[in-house]
Amino acid sequence: MRKNALTVLICLVAIGLNALAQKGTTPKANKGKHLIEIKINGLKDTTLMLGYHFGASKYVLDTVKVNSSGVALIQGDSLLAKGIYIAILPDKTNFDFLIDKDQIFSIETSKNNLWENLKFKNSPINSNFIAYQHFMKTKQEQVTAIQKQMKADSTNKELQKQLQEKLKTVDQEVKDVWKTTREKENGNLLSTLIALVETPSIPEFNIPAGAANPDSIRWVMGYTYQKNHYWDNINLSDEGILRTPIFESRLKGFFTNILIQTPDSLNMEVDRFIAKTEGNKNTYQYVVSYLLNHFNQSNIMSHDAVFVHIAENYYINKKAPWANEELMTKLKERVNRLRPNLVGKIAPNLVLESDNGEYIALNQIKAKYTIVYFWEPDCSHCQKETPILYNFYNKVRDKGIQVYAIYTQYKKEEWQKSLAEKGYDWINVWDANYNSNFRALYDITSTPTVFLLDKDKKIIAKKISVETLEQIVNDLLSK
Incomplete structure (x- = not known):
C-alpha cells in the first residue's frame, strides 16, 4: 500500500514536469522568429528529428524534411526556448547545438x-561551443593517458609524483579555460553551461594558532564556503538551464552530496534555493517539483520531514499553481500520515490491550530506549526478522531496552499461540477493534515495521531493518 501511494505521487509530479517540458519549448509570447538551416552532406530525401534536453530526459520537438541537397529547415514565427537541442538522423546518430537569443x-x-x-x-x-568541446575532448584524452601510465608504473614513486603534477597541470588548464570562456561569453547559454560544470575551489583558511579543534574549524569553513558558492555565476531564474542535461545532475549533487542531510539544515537550504528561482515561473515550478519528488523517493528516513516541509509550504500553502486537485489530495493524505511520526517528534501514544488483558500505555513504559515493533505471525518477513529481534532483545534487555510489540491483525488465538510457541516475553499488545488508529498514526502499511524511541518517547529512527536497529542501539549504548 505504501509503495502504491508513493508511486501515485511520483507519477503525478512526473506528469507535471513532463507538461512543463512540453509547455516551455516554443513560447508563443516570445517575439521574433527562428530559422535554422541544417545541411548534412551524404544525407538526402529523408527526414531529420529535432529534439532537446529537459532535465535528465530528452524530447522530440519536430520532424523536418531533408531535401535532395541534404538541407533541412527548422523555422517558425516565434523564438525557440533556450537550451541544448539535438539534431537526430534516421540512423539515430545525432549532435547537440545551442539555441540562445x-x-x-x-x-x-x-x-x-x-x-x-x-x-x-x-x-x-x-x-x-564546438571549440570548447574539442578542447575538453583533448584534455580528457590526456588525463586518460596519464592515468593509464600511473597504473602501469604504480611502484615508481618518482614517476608517480611527476604524473600527479601533470594531472594538476591539465586540471588547471581546464579551469583556466572555464573561467576565460565563461567571462568572454558574458552570461549567455554557453557561459551558463560552463558555470554548471564548475565546482568551487575551496581556498586555504587561516586558522588562528592555538585554536582548539583546528581540523573541525577548517571543515566547517570549507563546508560553508562550498555551500554558499556552489551556485556562483549561475542565474537560477534563467529557464534555459532546464533544457540542459547538467542542471538536474548539479541540483541532485547539491542536495545529496554537498549539504548536511539533517531535516533542519535541508529545510533551510530548500527555502533559500527555491527563493533564487522565483524570477522565472517555469524554473520555480521545476525546482519545487523536483525537490518534492527527490525527498519523497529518498531512502534516508529523516527525509520525509523535508518532503512534508515542501508539501506544506509550497503546495498546501498554495504556492504551486500548477498542482491539480488529484495531486493536492494525495499530498494532503500523505502529509497527514507522515506528520505524526517524523523523526525527532514524540511518538503518538498508544494504549493497547496486552495478551493477558491488561492495557499498557506506550508513554508509561520506563526504558532508556523503546523498540516499537509492528508485526504479525503469518507474515513471512516477520517470521524471519522477529526471532532475530528477540535474540537481540535478550542481549540488551538488562541495559534499559524494552520492546512494545504490536500485533496488527485480529486473530487473537493464533497470536497468543505464536507467543506461547516462540516464548516472546516482551510487551505484547494488540488493538482488536482498531480504536487507537495506530496504522494512520505510524503510517503502517506493511510488516514488520520498526520504530526506535528514546527515554522521552522521541522518535530516534523509524522503518529500519532489525539489522540496522541493532547497529543503532549498540552505538547508543556504547556512548
Missing part, C-alpha cells in the same frame, strides 16, 4: 563524421 544561423556537417566536421555560420556561440 540569436536563432537565425546555419549548420553544416557530414553524415559519416557528424561531430568532427560540424561547422556553424552566423552563430558565434555554437562555434565556441
